[in-house]
Amino acid sequence: MTSPKKIVITGAAGQDGLILGLKLIDAGHQVVGIVRNADQKTFLESYNPRVSAEILDSSTLISVRDFLERIQPDQIYHLSAKSSVADSWSDSENTLQTNIFHTLNWLNALNELNMHSTRFYHASSSEMFGLPKSYPQTEETLLHPRSPYGVSKVAAHHLVVNYRESYGQFASTGILFNHESPLRDIKFVTRKISRAVAEIARGKTSSLTLGNIDISRDWGWAPDYIDGMISILEHIVPDDFILATGRSHTLKEFVATAFQSVGIEDWTKYLIIDSALARPAEVTSVVGDSSKAQQLLKWSPVVTFESMVRRMVDFDLSIIDTGDINKIWKPE
Numbered sequence: 001m002t003s004p005k006k007i008v009i010t011g012a013a014g015q016d017g018l019i020l021g022l023k024l025i026d027a028g029h030q031v032v033g034i035v036r037n038a039d040q041k042t043f044l045e046s047y048n049p050r051v052s053a054e055i056l057d058s059s060t061l062i063s064v065r066d067f068l069e070r071i072q073p074d075q076i077y078h079l080s081a082k083s084s085v086a087d088s089w090s091d092s093e094n095t096l097q098t099n100i101f102h103t104l105n106w107l108n109a110l111n112e113l114n115m116h117s118t119r120f121y122h123a124s125s126s127e128m129f130g131l132p133k134s135y136p137q138t139e140e141t142l143l144h145p146r147s148p149y150g151v152s153k154v155a156a157h158h159l160v161v162n163y164r165e166s167y168g169q170f171a172s173t174g175i176l177f178n179h180e181s182p183l184r185d186i187k188f189v190t191r192k193i194s195r196a197v198a199e200i201a202r203g204k205t206s207s208l209t210l211g212n213i214d215i216s217r218d219w220g221w222a223p224d225y226i227d228g229m230i231s232i233l234e235h236i237v238p239d240d241f242i243l244a245t246g247r248s249h250t251l252k253e254f255v256a257t258a259f260q261s262v263g264i265e266d267w268t269k270y271l272i273i274d275s276a277l278a279r280p281a282e283v284t285s286v287v288g289d290s291s292k293a294q295q296l297l298k299w300s301p302v303v304t305f306e307s308m309v310r311r312m313v314d315f316d317l318s319i320i321d322t323g324d325i326n327k328i329w330k331p332e
Contacts, residue, residue, distance in 0.1 A: 011080030211277030244288020
């Protein structure tokens with residue numbers, strides 16, 4: 001076990017932040033979870049009372065600098081972002097402002113305070129590849145984002161690399177391909193599917209409406225990826241790492257697997273395709289090569305695609321079966 005550290009998580013009330021907070025606390029670390037508002041603070045404190053939750057507006061450099069001077073963390077996991085690809089089209093200005101300039105404030109504050117040994121992790125994204133020129137994608141693949149969200153993540157990613165190379169900041173990035181769990185918000189298509197399939201299986205609804213089901217993604221189990229994030233920041237030198245399964249599945253396969261998990265083979269009669277749900281520019285297919293992480297971090301995903309989908313549907317079934325609409329999933 002590593003020695004106890006003081007660790008900050010931004011975006012602590014999101015899927016990755018919640019799982020990460022549990023793992024770090026269980027490992028004996030002191031965790032400060034940054035949230036945006038009082039509702040998130042209340043939720044985080046309920047989900048994991050051992051995390052010290054704080055509201056912080058990271059839109060200004062002075063607020064971030066004051067926070068860092070007071071807390072003096074050993075590590076920072078910067079997970080906070082406007083993370084919905086779909087919403088980034090209708091809220092592009094806010095997406096770019098949050099994902100780029102809030103990240104810049106953390107980097108500038110660390111540099112101004114000469115906290116270059118404080119380890120900084122940035123959550124980059126497979127959405128940066130967008131329209132990839134090669135398959136599978138590696139850390140060296142040319143970036144070609146296809147959404148305002150993807151553009152914002154490219155800019156933030158390069159800022160982290162730039163501050164590492166220019167100022168010696170211990171700044172690493174994790175280029176995580178899609179990773180899911182029952183903690184996903186219903187606005188994400190994977191949770192929309194698992195929820196709808198559970199409701200159809202229990203006779204609560206009769207259909208599932210989606211857009212383009214021919215897109216393909218490299219999907220993995222979120223807790224596996226959080227283990228990878230921790231390994232990235234514990235690595236002896238700062239660097240950039242892809243975390244992925246190396247296998248791509250279409251959204252159609254996701255839907256079929258979800259229905260099969262509840263014993264429904266003829267699922268097409270429940271599916272409605274609405275072209276209005278399609279995005280202006282879609283990422284049609286991505287698949288990651290995590291060889292670097294496997295070699296240097298000894299990391300590899302454990303949970304299969306089929307098991308991931310089944311676990312998500314099973315949780316949504318449990319909500320219906322128990323009648324506990326406020327039930328929140330926690331990893332075992």
